[in-house]
Amino acid sequence: MRNFVSERALQIPPSGIRKFFDLALTMHDVISLGVGEPDFRTPWNICEAGIYSVEQGATSYTSNRGLQSLRDALAIHLANRYQLRYSADNEMIITSGVSEGLDIAIRAIVNPGDEVLIAEPSYVSYAPCVALAGGIPVPVECTEQDNFRLNPDTLQAKITPKTKALIINFPNNPSGAVMKKEDLEPVADIVTDRDLMLLSDEVYSELTYESPHVAAATVKELWERTITLNGFSKAYAMTGWRVGFLCAPKEICDAALKIHQYVMLCAPVMGQIGALEALRSAEDEKTSMVNEYRLRRNMFVAGLNRIGLSCHVPEGAFYAFPSVKGTGLSDAEFAERLLREQRVAVVPGSVFGAGGEYHLRCAYAVSRKELTEALGRMESFINGL
Amino acid sequence: MDDKDLELLRILEENSRLSAQGIGSMINLIPAEVEARIRSLEESRVIRKYTTVINWEKAGNGEVSAIIELKVSPERDFGYDRIAERLSRFRQVRTLRLITGTYDLQVMVTGKNMQEVSRFVSEHVAPMDRIRETATHIVMKSYKENGNTLFEQQETERLPYSF
Numbered sequence: 268m269r270n271f272v273s274e275r276a277l278q279i280p281p282s283g284i285r286k287f288f289d290l291a292l293t294m295h296d297v298i299s300l301g302v303g304e305p306d307f308r309t310p311w312n313i314c315e316a317g318i319y320s321v322e323q324g325a326t327s328y329t330s331n332r333g334l335q336s337l338r339d340a341l342a343i344h345l346a347n348r349y350q351l352r353y354s355a356d357n358e359m360i361i362t363s364g365v366s367e368g369l370d371i372a373i374r375a376i377v378n379p380g381d382e383v384l385i386a387e388p389s390y391v392s393y394a395p396c397v398a399l400a401g402g403i404p405v406p407v408e409c410t411e412q413d414n415f416r417l418n419p420d421t422l423q424a425k426i427t428p429k430t431k432a433l434i435i436n437f438p439n440n441p442s443g444a445v446m447k448k449e450d451l452e453p454v455a456d457i458v459t460d461r462d463l464m465l466l467s468d469e470v471y472s473e474l475t476y477e478s479p480h481v482a483a484a485t486v487k488e489l490w491e492r493t494i495t496l497n498g499f500s501k502a503y504a505m506t507g508w509r510v511g512f513l514c515a516p517k518e519i520c521d522a523a524l525k526i527h528q529y530v531m532l533c534a535p536v537m538g539q540i541g542a543l544e545a546l547r548s549a550e551d552e553k554t555s556m557v558n559e560y561r562l563r564r565n566m567f568v569a570g571l572n573r574i575g576l577s578c579h580v581p582e583g584a585f586y587a588f589p590s591v592k593g594t595g596l597s598d599a600e601f602a603e604r605l606l607r608e609q610r611v612a613v614v615p616g617s618v619f620g621a622g623g624e625y626h627l628r629c630a631y632a633v634s635r636k637e638l639t640e641a642l643g644r645m646e647s648f649i650n651g652l
Numbered sequence: 653m654d655d656k657d658l659e660l661l662r663i664l665e666e667n668s669r670l671s672a673q674g675i676g677s678m679i680n681l682i683p684a685e686v687e688a689r690i691r692s693l694e695e696s697r698v699i700r701k702y703t704t705v706i707n708w709e710k711a712g713n714g715e716v717s718a719i720i721e722l723k724v725s726p727e728r729d730f731g732y733d734r735i736a737e738r739l740s741r742f743r744q745v746r747t748l749r750l751i752t753g754t755y756d757l758q759v760m761v762t763g764k765n766m767q768e769v770s771r772f773v774s775e776h777v778a779p780m781d782r783i784r785e786t787a788t789h790i791v792m793k794s795y796k797e798n799g800n801t802l803f804e805q806q807e808t809e810r811l812p813y814s815f
Contacts, residue, residue, distance in 0.1 A: 287812075287813060288812060288813050291812035291813065299810070299812045299813065301812055301814070302810050302811065302812070302813065302814050303814045303815050304814055306808075306810070308808060391815045392815075440815070558659075562663065565678050565679065565680055566677040569677045569680075570677065612812050612813060614813060614815075639674075
């Protein structure tokens with residue numbers, strides 16, 4: 268029999284944490300700082316809205332773009348909160364999470380052979396999605412010296428005549444870095460001068476601890492060449508509801524919609540109704556979750572630095588990204604031994620691409636009690652080296 | 653009272669047994685300053701006392717609670733204050749509030765058993781001057797106290813790793 272698996276599928280590298288995942292499942296009493304989702308439950312009013320909608324029989328498809336009521340509410344929310352102006356009618360698609368939004372955005376703009384720059388370390392799906400679209404992913408390293416922000420000179424050096432787009436993600440998974448307006452401006456100049464498209468994954472936009480998030484599309488002339496991707500998962504603890512959104516100028520949005528209608532049709536209707544409730548009345552719930560993350564971040568990052576894992580202060584998301592350089596171990600060795608010997612699960616930074624080596628992604632989306640216990644175990648581990 | 657004080661109060665309200673060092677690490681203060689701030693909040697009586705939320709049903713001490721609603725004729729010059737303060741002095745009264753609606757005062761009462769609670773209402777509360785009407789509701793089961801749910805909730809299953 269022939270090998271039926273496509274070359275593109277074969278080329279996708281296996282998951283960088285499969286080994287850890289399997290190992291952790293065989294162990295007891297593991298504290299996992301490896302989870303990229305909130306530990307909170309979805310606020311109850313959102314759950315109620317979803318349950319009620321199902322009881323009322325809202326169980327069918329919605330329009331491809333998503334519920335009109337949700338898009339209308341979203342347009343107002345984005346304008347009020349981020350000064351982002353998108354038309355609910357033709358510049359917005361409700362997607363099944365940001366994951367889908369990214370995929371259709373990339374497929375909407377990438378031709379075979381196009382180079383797509385990816386600010387790394389980054390979320391793990393960007394490069395495979397570019398490759399699946401026939402493009403060539405090109406990493407742009409964000410370094411610890413720059414606090415993991417995108418350096419304009421590094422960016423400039425990676426641009427070739429084949430470069431089509433740049434993907435960024437701030438607040439960043441895995442580093443927790445944020446880009447302020449003054450950090451985005453030089454990037455905006457380069458993107459505009461070199462006639463690139465910008466894909467900005469802003470799924471952690473609500474989780475900032477020092478200053479409000481700046482949406483990339485609001486900086487300089489970026490709006491007309493930006494695809495804004497965002498969603499409800501992180502801000503409202505709604506990962507399993509699978510609701511995100513893609514906003515872009517009409518022509519781009521139309522192209523993405525053509526793909527969305529065939530690969531997804533629409534985001535789940537109960538999820539969309541939950542998302543509408545989130546916009547209407549979960550502001551206080553969200554704020555209290557953000558406040559809790561801030562407390563955890565402060566104590567956890569202080570703790571990491573105290574036990575000898577130097578860590579910049581992450582200004583957003585819920586990840587600390589300490590360095591293990593001082594320990595003499597690689598990030599993968601550190602992560603594996605920490606799991607085996609002290610039952611603490613973290614993700615080795617190299618999984619997230621360039622700039623991630625010798626770092627660990629530690630999600631502080633776990634209770635303070637577990638964070639304290641994890642710090643104690645990590646300290647024992649380091650002292651035993 | 654500044655933002656740090658408010659953060660401190662929110663943390664203490666949720667768990668008053670944290671160490672000054674633990675609290676300090678969360679809000680970027682040295683332990684001595686946390687202690688100083690707590691002391692001043694205690695002195696200004698913003699912090700009234702430290703207490704524990706207990707699921708008495710589970711502890712099995714057999715205590716019963718009741719909510720008593722009272723219609724009260726307010727007094728000239730004092731309104732409801734004097735009678736409310738008198739009622740508050742009873743050991744059995746756990747919580748007392750002035751409310752809007754059909755009744756004026758809402759009293760949370762606990763006692764060793766049903767007899768004690770009803771005796772308290774009939775012998776001490778109902779006969780007081782200015783109390784025109786009482787309605788006693790025995791608490792059958794408590795599901796949430798002071799923001800804490802008392803029923804068991806299933807742990808949310810999360811994968812050990814996700815990106």
